[in-house]
Amino acid sequence: MATTIIDDGVSAARVTSAGNRSGPRDEHRAGWLLSLPFLVLYLLFLVGPAVYGIVMSFFNATTVRPGLGKAVGLDNYRSILTSSDFWSSMGHTVWFTTLTTPPLVILALFFALLAERLHRAKALVRFIFFAPFVLPVTSVTLIFLWLYAPEVGLVPHWFEAVGLPPPNLLGETKWAFISVAALTVWWTVGFNFVLFLAGLQEVPRDVYEAAAIDGANPVRTLTGIVLPLLRPTVVLVTMLQILASMQIFNQMYLMTAGGPGTSTRPVMEFIYDTGFSDYRAGYAAAATMVYFALVLVVSLVWFLLRRQSNKEVGA
Amino acid sequence: MSTPPNALDYNGRSRVFKIFSALVLAVFAIIWIVPMAFAVDTSLKPEAEIAANPTNWWSDHFSLAAYRKVIDGTPILTWYLNSFIIAALTVILTVAVTSMIGFALAQTRFAGRGGVFAFVLAGLLIPGQILALPLYQIIQSMHLLNTYWAMVLPAAAAPIAVFIFESFFSGLPRELIEAARIDGASWFGVYWRVCLPLCRPAISAVSIFTFVGSWNNFLWPLLVLSNVKQMTIPVGMSAVTGGFGILYAQLMATAVLGALPLFVVFLLFQRHIVQGVARTGIK
Known part of the structure; x- marks a missing residue:
């Protein structure tokens, strides 16, 4: 409902400005003066880095001193695109995204659908699932390093309790991905859960009523009515999740530091290692740009879907 | 027929389903509580007992000794102060600059407004920390x-906050602004005295997000704050915990201390935070 009003406001304002009424001179001046502080910061710290990153990627820049160094043309791109370290780190990022996105979307949706049924307990459930999300990453990783600790941790202990040999949760590549993914699900599922709860609020009550009067059972109501109505939210949460998972660095860096070896190193850590530990800034900038291009494609899809669904709600 | 207590209870089957929902959620809620509860539990046990019986929940000697050691042995109080100053400055600067441009885009018709709007909108495509290197x-x-400025200034360049304010300011009636203008208020006066006070929900949403985002930021302060005295909570913690080895009570006390301030903020502002996520995440 609120969206309708807001969207109308914007389009109404646009119509008037298009109607060649640019307003008196001090309105023009006030508009620019009020916009200016943000635009300066935006140019310096968001647009600037994007442009500078592109420039740097064509130079032999280093992190030890500012400045660009010698122009090297496409050399950085040539060596990045043929670097097996770079591509395997891209692979790790994609694998992590694949491991985390389905559970983070499906579990959150599942929790929201169940919680929607509850009356007073809903606030409590929301609190419990969302609370981990406000913890700093270092607290989360300290807690999970303890839970996963070989021999002494709670999780290996549970494996033994059900009669399974406890795996080396962080020391073995296959398990390291799963362990960090599980941590991520625990940490961030509450965010998606809240988005789904909000989406469910938008489903009109009388739809449920009509379904109940027609004798539909809860499962039928869910698959026939609620999920189709919730589709835009599902799509948006999925896109946001892919974008968030693709930027994996913190948890992985603190839990495994990319190890064992570099077998779990995500691309953001590859950039960190080459740019800040090896000081090869130009080379790392080229890696940033290739990675950025991939994320940009996903962002663009998200962006278009978001506009699309805003338009639908507004209409 | 009496009114059902919940809009979704229409018939018997719905009620059975409701009980099923409650049970399943209870199981998951317990799973979600365990890591936090076990961390707090461990932090209160003597190290010797943890070494002897690591997975035991009960202790006869619960104490706050580990907390004392962490507070005395690390600069954690300094990090609290740094995190707080940085987060507070970031909130003030972000709210100031994004609400001004949000107002300008929504309520003033300056030439080039459409261009500025599109230019800032494009910024939504640039995701968080990818551009850390340049x-x-x-x-x-x-x-x-x-x-501190290395932390504060880049964080204030937040296009999403601009659009939160823009959508709030667009909802205000044009007559209100025109009336204030006729009364002789300057444009800045209209923004500051008339419109901004009406935008409390937007201010609180942006403030809370900016605060939490700043407090929990990890990669960026790791890069720009290399001096231990200047570190923020997440980076400082990761810098010293290596030295604790397997002193799990102290490790968990550090984790709990690091999480505590935001946890309290969350307890106090739960409703605002959750509504803010819902409102800004989807749109």
């Missing part, structure tokens, strides 16, 4: 490394 070079050339 940003680092820019901050370095400005000689801002190891200063």
Whole structure:
């Protein structure tokens, strides 16, 4: 409902400005003066880095001193695109995204659908699932390093309790991905859960009523009515999740530091290692740009879907 | 027929389903509580007992000794202060600059407004920390490394906050602004005295997000704050915990202390935070 009003406001304002009424001179001046502080910061710290990153990627820049160094043309791109370290780190990022996105979307949706049924307990459930999300990453990783600790941790202990040999949760590549993914699900599922709860609020009550009067059972109501109505939210949460998972660095860096070896190193850590530990800034900038291009494609899809669904709600 | 207590209870089957929902959620809620509860539990046990019986929940000697050791042995109080100053400055600057441009885009018709709108909108496509490397070079050339400003200034360039304010200001009636203008208020006066006070929900949403985002940021302060005295909570913690080895009570006490302030903020502002996520995440 609120969206309708807001969207109308914007389009109404646009119509008037298009109607060649640019307003008196001090309105023009006030508009620019009020916009200016943000635009300066935006140019310096968001647009600037994007442009500078592109420039740097064509130079032999280093992190030890500012400045660009010698122009090297496409050399950085040539060596990045043929670097097996770079591509395997891209692979790790994609694998992590694949491991985390389905559970983070499906579990959150599942929790929201169940919680929607509850009356007073809903606030409590929301609190419990969302609370981990406000913890700093270092607290989360300290807690999970303890839970996963070989021999002494709670999780290996549970494996033994059900009669399974406890795996080396962080020391073995296959398990390291799963362990960090599980941590991520625990940490961030509450965010998606809240988005789904909000989406469910938008489903009109009388739809449920009509379904109940027609004798539909809860499962039928869910698959026939609620999920189709919730589709835009599902799509948006999925896109946001892919974008968030693709930027994996913190948890992985603190839990495994990319190890064992570099077998779990995500691309953001590859950039960190080459740019800040090896000081090869130009080379790392080229890696940033290739990675950025991939994320940009996903962002663009998200962006278009978001506009699309805003338009639908507004209409 | 009496009114059902919940809009979704229409018939018997719905009620059975409701009980099923409650049970399943209870199981998951317990799973979700365990890591936090076990961390707190461990932090209260003597190290010797943890070494002897690591997975035991009960202890006869619960104490706050580990907390004392962490507070005395690490600069954690300094990190609290740093995190707080940085987060507070970031909130003030972000709310100030994004609400001004949000107002300008929504309520003033300056030439070039459409262009500015599209230009800022495009910024939504640039995701968070991917550009850390070129940003680092820019901050370095400005000689801002190891200063609070290295943390504060880039964080205020937040297009999403602009659009939160823009959508709120667009909802205000045009007549209100025109009336204030006729009464002789300047444009800044209209923004500051008339419109901004009406935008409390937007201010609180942006403030809370900016605060939490700043407090929990990890990669960026790891890069720009290399001096231990200047570190923020997440980076400082990761810098010292290596030295604790397997002193799990102290490790968990550090984790709990690091999480505590935001946890309290969350307890106090739960409703605002959750509504803010719902409102800004979807749109």
